[in-house]
Amino acid sequence: MSLTLEEVEHIANLARLRxxxxxxxxxxxxxxxxxxxxxxxxxxxxxxxxxxxxxLPPRSVLRGDEPRTDLTLEQILANAPQSEERQFRVPPVLE
Incomplete structure (x- = not known):
């Protein structure tokens, strides 16, 4: 299928192209x-x-989802700017 110049101009107009x-x-x-x-x-x-x-043969590039305990709760909370009652403390979103 060969396009005409008028059809190209129409497409360009629709795309707002000069x-x-x-x-x-x-x-x-x-x-x-x-x-x-x-x-x-x-x-x-x-x-x-x-x-x-x-x-292509089916394959996943992601590792298997296996639960593991690499970090303790104390190690995780040590990275938080603030913690309270063994939870992350964040500023309120709604008051």
């Missing part, structure tokens, strides 16, 4: 190439491919 004549021609070529590629992709038969399929 384009020179050479920019309009360059964008016309680039957007036309993108639309042609999308049209080629639409021709592919994907009826046998599940919607959640991926070419």
């Amino acid at each position: 384009l020179s004549d050479e920019e309009k021609e360059r964008y016309r070529q680039q957007l036309s190439a993108i639309l042609e590629y999308a049209a080629r992709l639409q021709e592919l038969d994907t009826s046998q491919i599940p919607p959640t399929s991926s070419v």
Whole structure:
């Protein structure tokens, strides 16, 4: 699908862009190439491919969520600017 200069001007107007004549021609070529590629992709038969399929094997980059006790409550509260009754003391948000 090849775009016309009028269509590029309309798109630029919607995006509030001011384009020179050479920019309009360059964008016309680039957007036309993108639309042609999308049209080629639409021709592919994907009826046998599940919607959640991926070419990459499933893996998580996150570590497993395992509870552990690395710090004691006293060590954690030692980093607080203020603590009271074994809790963090923060300034009031609403009075």
